[in-house]
Amino acid sequence: MSSTAPAIRGQELSGHNRISTQALTSLAKAAAAQFLDVDADDVRADWADDDGMLALSLVTPISIPPLNAVVMDPLRVEGSGGSIWDRSVRAKARILATVTELSGARLSRVDIRISGAKISEGGRVQ
Incomplete structure (x- = not known):
């Protein structure tokens, strides 16, 4: 079969x-x-x-949920996905799985450094 024949x-x-690195990024x-x-755009x-x-x-x-909302209802933290630590740990595994599955690249690890907080006025944070 020639190299131009369909698979x-x-x-x-x-x-x-x-x-490309740009596509993976x-x-x-x-x-x-x-x-x-x-x-x-906020992620590096x-x-x-x-x-x-x-x-x-x-x-x-x-x-994160608004802090005044958390003060009024401490369970809001659980409803928003848990603590920042718990959410970032879960996100590492999900990001690794997603990037690996969609790109086929072999990732050894994902390191996350949280650089700030974005107040989420809406419903549940993922």
């Missing part, structure tokens, strides 16, 4: 597929934004080599 179902063709920022309820993502795998470092704010 037959289940058969792999020779060649390379590459995902956009994906990582979108995943972090989704799981921390912030704008992707950097990559490092970790023994042949990719290590992702994120610097991002996190969405």
Whole structure:
């Protein structure tokens, strides 16, 4: 079969597929934004080599409920997804899984540094 022939179902063709660093960065920022309820433009993502795998470092704010609402109803913290620590720990695993699944890249870890808080007036924070 020639190299220009269409792929037959289940058969792999020779060649390379590459995902650019820019595409991986956009994906990582979108995943972090989704799981921390912030704008992707507010997330900074950097990559490092970790023994042949990719290590992702994120610097991002996190969405929190208004503090006066928490004072009036302390259960609002649980309704918004828990403490900042708990939410960031869960987000690391979800970001790693999402980026790996969608890109096929092999990530060794995700490190998150929370750089600030964004007050969320709406309903539940993810």
